[in-house]
Amino acid sequence: MGRVPCCDESSGVKKGPWTAEEDEKLMDYISKHGQGNWRTLPKRAGLNRCGKSCRLRWTNYLRPDIKRGKFTEEEERLIINLHSVLGNKWSKIATHLPGRTDNEIKNFWNTHIRKKLLQMGIDPETHKPRTDLNHLINLTHLLGISSNNMAAWDKSNINPLNPQLDITTQITKIQLLQNLLQIVNTNPYLSVSGINHSPNPLQLEGYANSNVGLLYPQPHAQSLEAISTLSTDHGGRLCGFNNNNNNNNNNNIPHQKQQYSSEMALPALVSAGEQVSTHHSPDTSTFFEGWEKFLLDDASASDWKEILELVENRNTE
């Protein structure tokens, strides 16, 4: 036998927003008699409401220990961390935030945090970097790059080292960079053989390990080592991209060109499912020089255009 509804439709109980008068009746009753037996409470309190509705109103709104106002950064961080461990267990998460209700936390997650994580390139369900193509394209747009709008690419603006940028923009760009690094690092197509760690991990590792308001653990040195297995060609440019998929008609970029541009294209290509292999001796510092070029715009607009078109074409297939 199925569960009997708490309040059946024909009983004529009121639904929708609570009035101040109803709130007062409920608070008055609970202050005198306490909680308990929500089913019979409405009648005893003189309310034409379902018991469940009364309980919800009390626990989510009227309870005297409820904290009002915006969530603090500390609370936000805590929610994200707890969610990464507990998932959508809002009531469990709420037990760690005194004065906040599960409903409030759930709403805050769905309206703020979720979007924020997506913008940062983090999957809010798994708390791992997003690697889907749509996101990759969004990333390029966030960085101010578009294959349709290369002329408008603000070269200086892409550089997070630029002191003219405000701190928020700098952090955003650094986070995007970190996400790209993580995409490279976490993609199964990447080989991790032949690690040869360079003792001079570069400027960027400083960013990766800094705590400028970042919410997530940043790539560990070992991750950076794994990335460093990618190699450079005789001209000192990063390569290791080897496209073996000849069935794809949209991919007609000459092989040499692919190598030439791979220092920027790598995350895109890896994300697109390309095989990445290593042929040469690893060189961490050269690899990161590549990333610095990416940031400082040492790549030509035409390189970017080809790369982005490739990714976008694949996305529409």
Add this chain to the structure above:
DNA sequence: AAGATTTCCAACCGCCGGCCT
């Protein structure tokens, strides 16, 4: 200024597990 669209959140809905008989 006004209509359209988006954002936000209080409240609802249905399911589940625990307890009681």
Add this chain to the structure above:
DNA sequence: TAGGCCGGCGGTTGGAAATCT
């Protein structure tokens, strides 16, 4: 053991408020 009841939980929604065009 099965049925009934209750409280709790997470997903979803309606509509007010805010923002955009």
